[in-house]
Amino acid sequence: MTSHWTAAHVAAIDRETMACAPLFPKPQPLIPGVDLWDYWPVQEEDGSQAVIAGGTLFILLSAPTLLDPEARHGMARLRLMHRVGNVWRDLGLLFENGFSPGSREWSGSAIVSGDHDHITLYYTVAGTRGEQVLSYSQRLFETQAALSVVGNAITLSAWSTPVEMLVPDGIDYMRDMEGGGAIGTIKAFRDPAFFRDPADGAAYVFFAASLARSASFWNGAVGMARLMPDGQWQRLPPLISADGLNNELERPHVIVHGGRYYLFWSTQQKVFADGGPTGPNGLYGMTSDSLDGPWRPINGTGLAFANPPRAPFQAYSWFVLPDLTVQSFADMIGIAHVPVDPAEARHHFGGAPAPDLRLQIEGDRVWLA
Incomplete structure (x- = not known):
């Protein structure tokens, strides 16, 4: 059953009372x-x-620092950090040159085996x-790689040949992914x-998708697939549709709480x-009593929290963990408009992890701790 995130939900967002993340200063680069x-x-x-190794392994998108930070998307490579x-x-x-088929x-996302001897990576080839x-x-x-940890030394074997999981x-x-090619x-x-x-032990992946049979340019969706006993991924109908409302529901992921x-x-x-309500x-997010749905927008609108009004582009790409920690990256810091000039954009772009946040959840209500 596909559930719907609609214009009526978004129209109910109150900009005066909505939860907002705190302001934070521009972080120092982790890697010059x-x-x-x-x-x-x-x-x-x-x-x-x-x-x-006493900490957390992270995989990050990375690119050389260029004058225009938007150019990073065309050069993105996966990077491993601890x-x-x-x-x-x-x-x-993470990979040698020429490894990926894109x-x-x-x-x-990435999952370690129960005995921590290998990592399975699920990723996007563009x-x-x-x-x-x-x-x-x-x-x-x-793709998979063997993991070895000796003291603080972390070693990954060569990654297995990437296997395409499923196709639209x-x-x-x-x-057709092009959409004109312009940002957004x-x-x-x-x-x-x-x-x-946890209900039945079945494995799924969720992914950002676009609806095929839509009369609207704004046809964003959350897709899903289930891992079958033969090791193949079975494509399932979209879990969430934002048809007519929104073009991109990015980095969708599910936790149980x-x-x-x-x-x-x-x-x-x-x-x-265009012409409709905007968030x-x-x-x-949305919540449900079962994975099959129906799904209801959290807080009645779908919005958990926004960037602060004084810095509406401060962070992006939020990722919620089961302990309700929220991770994201620092985007355009300390600016209330979208930079047009690349030099201005570079001045404000964070390009590093943002401070962690934490949610509180009670039923359909979600807010910042």
Whole structure:
């Protein structure tokens, strides 16, 4: 059953009373000369952060620092880092040059085995290898590497040949990802997030998608697939539809809290439908008593919290863990408008992890602790 996030839900957002994240200063780069954004921890199958070598392994999108920070999307490579407390250690690019079957690597999720001897990565391959002009095709792949930890030394073996998990069918999910190519118009088949359902032990991935049979340009959705006994992923109908409302429901992921399911995603004001109600850049979500739904917008609107009004682009790509920690990256810091000039954008771009936040949840209500 597909549930719907609608204009009526978003119209009920009260900009005067909505929950907002606190302001924070522009962080120092973790790696000089490198921008970092969308990131996720290596997780146990229950979704908790895995403790590895006394800390947490993270996979991040990375690119060389360029004048225009928006150019990073066309150069994105996955990077491995290790955090102990507030200290980050760079372990380098995750893959060798030419490993992925695309021109760049986008977001996903990673799960460590129960005995911590290997990691499975689910990620987005964007474009095609060797293309001269960047395309916006998106494919979902999985790969594995053996993990070895000796003291503080963390070693990964060569990654297995990436295997495509599933493809859009042109019936539920759009095949054409281009959407004109401009920021905010690109269609979605990306951001696979692994989830093990405690109710029956079944494994799923959720992903950002675009509806195939839609009369609207704004046809964002949350897709899902289930892992079958033969090891193949079975494509399922969309879990959430934002048809006619919003173009991109990015990095969707599910946690279980208090016996309920909570599905979260990130979206931006600029990708809401023209002429309709718009929400702020923020963390959104829905809740259900079962994975099958029906799903209800948290807080009646879907909005968990927004960036602060004085800095509406301060952070993005929020990721909620089962302990209700919320991770994100520092985007445009200390600015209330979208920079047009690349030099201005570079001055304000954070390009590093943002401070962690924490949610509180009670039934359909979600708020910042």
